[in-house]
Amino acid sequence: MLTAVYKSKKKADTFLFVEKRDDFSKVPEPLMAMFGKPEYVMLINLAKRVQLGVADLEQVKQALTDNGFYLQIPPPQANLLAEHRKQNGVESD
DSSP states (O other): OEEEEEEOSSSTTOEEEESSTTOOTTSOHHHHHHHOSOEEEEEEEGGGOSOOSSSOHHHHHHHHHHHSEEEEOOOOOOOHHHHHHHHTTOOOO
16 A cells, blocks of 8 residues: 655644545645645555554554545643643642
């Protein structure tokens, strides 16, 4: 299963996987507007991969099969201040 990977210039660490290079026809227009102009990164064969960097390989394959695309967003950042307060027994407002 070949897939083309693009990164967003608008959103850091956000990637879009599509079935065919430069074919964004299955990606909803609001998502494309949020993503911005896609910047091509690479073409990968998912069938020969055991894992992907951050994304779950099976979820990527399923999303490509079901929707024709997969959007990889960075994991939410931890609220370091809240964690620090919790560790020190300070209640949040």
